[in-house]
Amino acid sequence: MFLDDVMQEYIYHCLAKGFTKKTMINKRQELKQLKSFLEEKRAITELENITIHDLKAYVRTKQSSGLKPQSIVSMFKMIKAFFSWCEKEEYIKENIAKKVETPKLPKKILKGFTIQEVDKMINSFTYKNYFEARNKAIIAMLSDCGLRAMEIRGLRTVNVKETTILVNGKGNKERYIFISPALKKILIKYERIKKEYFKGKTVSTDCYFLSYKGSELSHVGLDNVIKEAGRRAGIEDKRVSPHTFRHFFSVQCILNGIDIYTLSKLLGHSELQTTQTYLQSLEDLELINKAMASSPLMNLAK
Incomplete structure (x- = not known):
């Protein structure tokens, strides 16, 4: 299946689920960036051709651009959600995004109100x-x-x-x-x-x-x-x-x-x-x- 078609279907799925306007903007932006990377850097246009190595390369690109670890983790959660949906719809056999490691975040104690x-x-x-x-x-x-x-x-x-x-x-x-x-x-x-x-x-x-x-x-x-x-x-x-x-x-x-x-x-x-x-x-x-x-x-x- 063409990646563009699957992503469009996923966006409509998210809209039907009632995600907020802000969440939808973030999802659209992240999927657009992933699609551009796969097409331009990896010559991939179909969902079935994406491998774990392609997704690891995508994360490395984010890291080399100077993006903060927290932003990379938040970004990749959206990618994981997309591949998880693809797995449920049986468009792919497994969610390969689960195998991709993201930067470890330092545990920060939130200083709460008294x-x-x-x-x-x-x-x-x-x-x-x-x-x-x-x-x-x-x-x-x-x-x-x-x-x-x-x-x-x-x-x-x-x-x-x-x-x-x-x-x-x-x-x-x-x-x-x-x-x-x-x-x-x-x-x-x-x-x-x-x-x-x-x-x-x-x-x-x-x-x-x-x-x-x-x-x-x-x-x-x-x-x-x-x-x-x-x-x-x-x-x-x-x-x-x-x-x-x-x-x-x-x-x-x-x-x-x-x-x-x-x-x-x-x-x-x-x-x-x-x-x-x-x-x-x-x-x-x-x-x-x-x-x-x-x-x-x-x-x-x-």
């Missing part, structure tokens, strides 16, 4: 106007629910219930998240101020968090809210991002006794291995405290 820092960020915003109330609610929801940036931006008003939030995650997979009483208190105030602010104004979307124009909050807009929270709270030595809030949520869940399987569902992960990466970032002191609480001998002494 409870005190999160409290400072939430309380750095007030209820004096719509934007203050909205930003307070966003930071509180990120902290208490562990949502992705795309999930909080695309959250629909109709899906925010009395005690739960219906989240539309990656691949259009839905999951429910519990709303704690502490979060609900903030959301009630936000909803009241939001209703008053947009009275008589045109609102173009059902999104729960709105821009000043009444439209969906942009990626940059959300990032600005989060960065402002960190600035107001005086956080300088840590990355202030949706991912760090998601990490905070994960760590707090584990430390408070939630098992990894439940946490994986709460985070909307399709694979347990993805959730396990959050456990690797637990700081030594947190691990010691957790180990002490679960010590068999200590529990026998109670």
Whole structure:
């Protein structure tokens, strides 16, 4: 089969699976680069003619171009996904991309937020106007629910219930998240101020968090809210991002006794291995405290 035909079919498969616009752009770009390399450097135009040696050469080309190891690993995950799909569709006998080694990444400990820092960020915003109330609610929801940036931006008003939030995650997979009483208190105030602010104004979307124009909050807009929270709270030595809030949520869940399987569902992960990466970032002191609480001998002494 011609490589171009197979790649086009795979792109439509991914679109049908509901991948985000950003993911689709990355997939298209990476497959285009792979196709160009195979045609121009290896004289290959058909899927069946690709070998493990061709893919290894492709990785070496990326390395020699000065691309960072993390970028190469992320890039090759998309290549592996493509060949995995080809194997499932029986276009090839096996996923040869599995045999290709990518650069090893140093394990970095993510410096997460403390409870005190999160409290400072939430309380750095007030209820004096719509934007203050909205930003307070966003930071509180990120902290208490562990949502992705795309999930909080695309959250629909109709899906925010009395005690739960219906989240539309990656691949259009839905999951429910519990709303704690502490979060609900903030959301009630936000909803009241939001209703008053947009009275008589045109609102173009059902999104729960709105821009000043009444439209969906942009990626940059959300990032600005989060960065402002960190600035107001005086956080300088840590990355202030949706991912760090998601990490905070994960760590707090584990430390408070939630098992990894439940946490994986709460985070909307399709694979347990993805959730396990959050456990690797637990700081030594947190691990010691957790180990002490679960010590068999200590529990026998109670």
